[in-house]
Amino acid sequence: MKKKLSLLLCMVLVVSLLAACGQKEPAPAAGGEDVAFEGVKYRLAHVVNENDSFHIAAEKFKALVEERTEGKVEIELHPNATLGDERTLLEGMQMGTIDMGVITNGPIANFVPEVAVFELPFLFSNREEAYGVLDGTVGKEILKKMEDVNLKGLAFAERGFRNLTNSKRAVATPNDMQGLRIRVMENPVYIDTFQALGANTVPMAWTETLTALQQGTIDGQENPVVVIHSFKLDETQKHLSLSRHTYSPATIMMSLKEFNKLPADIQEIIEKSAQEAAEYARAVNTESEEVQLQELIERGMEITEVDVEAFQAAVSSVYDKYRNQYGEYMDKIQAELNK
Template identity: 40%
Template sequence: MGTVKMLAAVAAAATILGGGVTLAQAADTVLRAADTHPNGYPTVEAMKYMGEVLKEKTGGRIEVQVFDSHQLGEEKETIEQTKFGVIDLDRVSFAPMNNIVPETSVVCLPYVFSSVESFRKVMDGPVGEEVLKAFEPKGYIGLAVYDSGARSFYNSKRPIKTLEDMKGLKIRVQQSDLFLDMVKALGANPTPMAYGEVYSGLQTGLIDGAENNWPSYESSHHYEVAKYFSLDQHAQCPEVLMMSKISYDKLPAEDQQAVRDAAKESVKKMRELWDAQEEKSRKIVEESGVQINDVDKAPFQEAMAPIYDKYASTPELKALLQKIRDAQK
């Protein structure tokens, strides 16, 4: 985003929000939170739950106001606004943070986690804390890691069963170099696009497909215009709940800790809702007549060798990758 456009977005958000952390009389603090997902989505409900916990922990002194359904912009815009303190709390995918916080790229590497259980074990431990701490030098406070399920490809043209089936497909990707390179390595044509534009892109043929998890595929209604869902499960790139460092630094130490504790408590709630939503979403998709197929993952995994070389290239990132692997043993 250019400087002029970015400042305009910040100004627009400030008009909606009244500007960042609000300290009203009697130290009453309202934290504004952004999420692109619709009301009822697990991450949205988890942030609401965090707000309830935080309000209780602070005796009502701090509240969280959640703006869902990309009311405050798509993820790229909210990330920038959060850095400037216009938005206080932001739920975004790790993917658009890859170019900002390199450690997030390692977590998003294709096939780096063997299962959902392994992912949760790793991200709940020292590795997860290390990655969250890496946000702070960039102007954000990493508070919690939310699930995002296993991402798979879906499209309007054909089932994807082999690498050959990927060739020529125009696949929407998040605004992340890692995802761009991953799709290129698989032989398809990556097209960066905001999440909110994917349905119309599929409908008009601007793109042939995209990649995401069951709840996103279903709740966005992409299954209506992309009837082939191929279970390659290439990534479990998670979500992050982060806070503007500007907003965080305005709070006293006691309240900072309360924010961190409430965010951590919201993870359990998010996962409960996520597991239920995955099951519900898959059932809706299956009943709609979508063609679902398994994929032989081995050739896909082999094609990822250059991606690992590029995104775990420094000694620090290689060490982080090894920690992820060791934690799954």
């Protein structure tokens, strides 16, 4: 009897040990809180120079994150397209070979089509309208959509209201644009907008545009005042038309793969710091624009105010074309603006 009891106890012990060996360790909570965070160094890239609002946003973001994480997260800045053009940066963030970026809204539309709704012509009358939508429910919803393509949208910074420059003539009405070869971003909304205005559109990466302007293979381009000023486009472009045809956001973003590796508290710091950096850069942009315009005039650029109503009428077909694609967001934006 004793032998049988001993044998039974041994069998119970063996089964218990086998069961214990088969158990998995509890999975760490989302965000990696259960894993000790020793620190990380990121590369943040953009395609413009150190005088641009992108770099201002990047510097502020870097300072806030490094201070709030007590140096556990370091951010190394790479301006001037040293890591590639914006499409290359976006693809790199998808794969995790680029960590962070400040990216113009236009190229993002090739990955997340919904963001193009923000750049429908004459959608916003002023900055305050744009900020309310971008920082509100619509903006947050579209930032979230970036996760579907392995990107983490952190906050909307600013490229600003875009204006037309060219080397040929003053442009005050759409008729003045007939036949001008205008560089636009590789974005269907921009292409359709400028074709509706009568221009010959030339989709082109920004990294190629300066050379094309210098060589005269294109007549003009469109960008906010800060870009026109910081890249000294007055050296090749005689005429600046204050069309303010589109408000262009920019996104402070990072690789979703890298974001998901971070503990929840670090994720929260990064998101909060990105929003504050975006708002800071917007304020600097607003304060600087009048000064930059005056300097462009002093450097010989001729400034023209445009017939906004004529421009709006000329691009009505763009809204008709994109109603099926962006109608839901067009309605949501209009509801936000009407509050």
